[in-house]
Amino acid sequence: MSDIERDLAFVSTMAAELKPYLLSDTLYWSLGAPAPAHRPLLKGTLGGLLFRLYRLEASRHLLTPEQRQQLHEARSLSNEQLQRWVVQVERKATREIKSRLNVWGAYLEECQENPARYAPEYPVRVEERTILVFLFDVAGRSKEKEAATIKLSQLDRLLRGISRESDFVWDGALQPAFPRDRFWWLYVRPVEKREESR
Numbered sequence: 001m002s003d004i005e006r007d008l009a010f011v012s013t014m015a016a017e018l019k020p021y022l023l024s025d026t027l028y029w030s031l032g033a034p035a036p037a038h039r040p041l042l043k044g045t046l047g048g049l050l051f052r053l054y055r056l057e058a059s060r061h062l063l064t065p066e067q068r069q070q071l072h073e074a075r076s077l078s079n080e081q082l083q084r085w086v087v088q089v090e091r092k093a094t095r096e097i098k099s100r101l102n103v104w105g106a107y108l109e110e111c112q113e114n115p116a117r118y119a120p121e122y123p124v125r126v127e128e129r130t131i132l133v134f135l136f137d138v139a140g141r142s143k144e145k146e147a148a149t150i151k152l153s154q155l156d157r158l159l160r161g162i163s164r165e166s167d168f169v170w171d172g173a174l175q176p177a178f179p180r181d182r183f184w185w186l187y188v189r190p191v192e193k194r195e196e197s198r
Contacts, residue, residue, distance in 0.1 A: 013044070019084075090138065096135055101132070101148060159190075163187055163190045
């Protein structure tokens with residue numbers, strides 16, 4: 001199963017189960033679609049859905065006509081549910097933001113403490129930071145969101161302090177969809193060797 005096929009399976013399944021997910025107390029939703037045993041589908045989240053829909057649109061030129069239709073159907077169904085359940089979307093997004101900020105913050109602290117060990121994981125782990133963009137877009141306005149915005153600014157300052165500019169960290173085919181001005185963290189890498197203080 002290619003990354004595109006995997007993303008399509010994810011968004012199709014998550015879109016079909018979006019209403020019960022949004023109305024539940026569950027943050028990480030067990031997706032019911034079958035997948036190869038060696039690479040099961042990820043747990044479904046609102047942020048994961050929004051991010052993968054965006055990434056698939058960026059890869060649209062690589063999709064077959066059938067895959068484009070599958071993406072169109074998943075996007076249409078998702079948009080319908082997101083517009084119908086706005087309050088639930090905002091609540092779910094706010095909860096997921098808090099969870100992802102904790103995971104992202106813990107990773108950055110690990111990078112700061114042991115850069116040689118954790119910096120190589122950055123291209124995979126930076127997905128957490130990227131998903132936050134899409135969650136903040138749908139989180140509405142609340143005190144929790146304001147607090148999360150402050151926390152994210154602190155983590156961004158930490159990242160800037162432990163990283164250097166680099167080439168785009170993901171597949172170059174995705175670069176046009178993730179411009180530097182909006183997704184600057186995809187154009188830096190944590191420094192792998194800590195400079196000795198003099």
